[in-house]
Every structure is written in C-alpha cells, then in structure tokens.
Amino acid sequence: MHKIFKIVAAVLSLIGIISLVRIISAGDEAIKTGGEDGLFEPMAWIGYITLGITIAFVLVFVLKNLFTNTSGLKNTLIGVGAFVAVLVISYAVSGSDLPIEYKNGDTIATPNESTMVGAGIVAFYILLAVAAIAMIGSGVKKVISK
Known part of the structure; x- marks a missing residue:
C-alpha cells in the first residue's frame, strides 16, 4: 500500500x-x-x-x-456536540439586519444570509475566547505546577 x-x-x-x-x-x-x-x-x-x-x-x-478506539469516540462526540452547540447559540444570538441592504455587485443579501454571516462572526468570537482562555489557563497551570 x-x-x-x-x-x-x-x-x-x-x-x-x-x-x-x-x-x-x-x-x-x-x-x-x-x-x-x-x-x-x-x-x-x-x-x-x-x-x-x-x-x-x-x-x-x-x-x-x-x-x-471507543474512548476516543466519546471524546470526539463531546467535541462535535460542543461545536454544534456554539453554532446553534451563535445563530440564535445573531439577528438579521433586515432594513440594511448588503450588495455584492448586482446581488442583494437576504435576511437569512445576513443572519448566517452574523452567526459565523459570533461563533468565531466565541471560539476565539475559548481558545484564549484555554491557552491562558494552560500557561497559568504550568507556572503554578513549577
């Protein structure tokens, strides 16, 4: 092979x-x-x-x-579930900018497209905050354990 x-x-x-x-x-x-x-x-x-x-x-x-590896399957499903939860929360939190029209050439964005873009931005910020907290927590834990 x-x-x-x-x-x-x-x-x-x-x-x-x-x-x-x-x-x-x-x-x-x-x-x-x-x-x-x-x-x-x-x-x-x-x-x-x-x-x-x-x-x-x-x-x-x-x-x-x-x-x-069934133990890895459990951890993977937990991670996927957490990611899906972040996406659902992001979509629920972000609203559409209905009165504002976003134009891309001749195309006008629909309210659903606006909501999806907002959800993506909110999800990015949530995941960024989680990553920053994890890195800071890891660094603090490493300093304390020395």
Whole structure:
C-alpha cells in the first residue's frame, strides 16, 4: 500500500512539475491573459486530485480510528456536540439586519444570509475566547505546577 502511495505521489508531482515548467516558459503575457490556451488547467486538476485524495484519506483514517478506539469516540462526540452547540447559540444570538441592504455587485443579501454571516462572526468570537482562555489557563497551570 505504501508503494502505491509513493507511486501516485510521484506521478502527481511529475505532472505538477511539468505544468509548472509550461507556465513559467509561457511568459508573463500568457500568465496575464489567464492562460486561455489551457495553461493552468493541468495544475488546477493536480490540486483538485491531491485535495480529494487527502480528504479521502483523512476521513478513512479518522473514521477507522474512531470505531477502533471507543474512548476516543466519546471524546470526539463531546467535541462535535460542543461545536454544534456554539453554532446553534451563535445563530440564535445573531439577528438579521433586515432594513440594511448588503450588495455584492448586482446581488442583494437576504435576511437569512445576513443572519448566517452574523452567526459565523459570533461563533468565531466565541471560539476565539475559548481558545484564549484555554491557552491562558494552560500557561497559568504550568507556572503554578513549577
């Protein structure tokens, strides 16, 4: 299995290097025009394939580890539940800016989109505060234990 992964990585790397050489040799003008002759497509596909393979392996190994380690499954479910709770609280707290119209080009944001953006910002602040408190608490605990 390890040999197969090394071969796939080598092939993807080789195609990526060839694509990079083609882009560099095309010159600045071809790059500025956006590579209309399919210059960037192979490099983009390599990125998509690599991302897909990486996500697939991460999911497979995480799920395998979760089901073989039941104590880890409990802790993971607690963490996922806490994250979902933060998202639900963030959505409940944030309201839509109904009278204000947010424009992105010709598109106007709906009240639901405004609420979702607000919920994302509130969730970010909550998670930032939790991370800061955890880091400070860890540092204080380390200083006290010395």
